[in-house]
Amino acid sequence: MNTVSDFLLTLPSERKRNCFMKRLILTILSIFAIAFGGMAEGTMKTHERIAENGYPFWIYTPDGYDGTKAQPIVVFLHGRSLCGRNLNQVLRYGTLDAIKKGMNMPAFVIAPQNPGEAWKPSKLMDIIEWMEANYKVDANRIYVLGMSLGGYGTMDFAGTYPDKIAAAMALCGGCYLKDQTGLGELPFWIIHGTADRAVGVNESKKVVAGLQEKQLTSRLRFDWLPGASHGALARAFYLKDTYDWLFAHSLQDEGRPVEEYISIDNAILKMAYSELRELRALVGEDD
Secondary structure, three states: OHHHHHHHHHHOOOHHHHHHHHHHHHHHHHHHHHHEEEEOOOEEEEEEOOOOOOOOEEEEEEEOOOOOEEEEEEEEEHHHHHHHHHHHHHHHHHHHHHHHOOOOOEEEEOOOEEOOOOOHHHHHHHHHHHHHHHHHEEEEEEEEEEEOOOHHHHHHHHHHHOOOOOOEEEEOOOOOOOOOOOOOOOEEEEEEEEEOOOOOHHHHHHHHHHHHOOOOOOOOOEEEEOOOOHHHHHHHHHHHHHHHHHHOOOOOOOOOOOOOOOOOOHHHHHHHHHHHHHHHHOOOOOO
């Protein structure tokens, strides 16, 4: 197998071949953009609680932000291993770590720290409202993603405020909400590995089954990745496709349809770290 065309013939469907070609084209364009324009660098800073018993959080401000153009927000919710009272722990994996490793992020990123309990949607919304009061935010393009405990938080947050969240992605999580109908009102992608021993795939399957029973799946995507472990899903934070999928949605979209073209599977997850290393090496910033 010496050519791209040979590889494409091994892919099982035309849809997967199309997805691969789209990824290849986007990767090439990203490489040229970085090669000629350099690695975009925004700023990261911490912020203490904005309300009593609220979450402290990191704010990433995208490169070139000057307060004149509204920017989207990506909310990253970590899992239980990053809970505590040291915000530096939140940098261990996830969206901010992906940015540090070279991911271009044309959006604010909010990364709060949970002290060790279920994520509270109202506390997360407090941060969003503070952002809207203090930064130029595109209120039609607010996104949330998280894994494990953060996957539960993503479902709970999006299910509580489906009219505020443009799209959400929950990795290897579940849902604590008694009324989960809100998850059927926004573009939502659930991904879970079938070999997850930390949070069983049935936690996600129960949510999907409940939405199917209520016929609320027109905006829902779900994928059960064969043999994927709990930790394997963390690679999704380092995929450009993950953020492209989120950014493809807006509250202003008529009918709020879900984007179905972008694909994330085991093979694509395995490419995540190598793609970032290649981009960093291209501009002489490889570790």
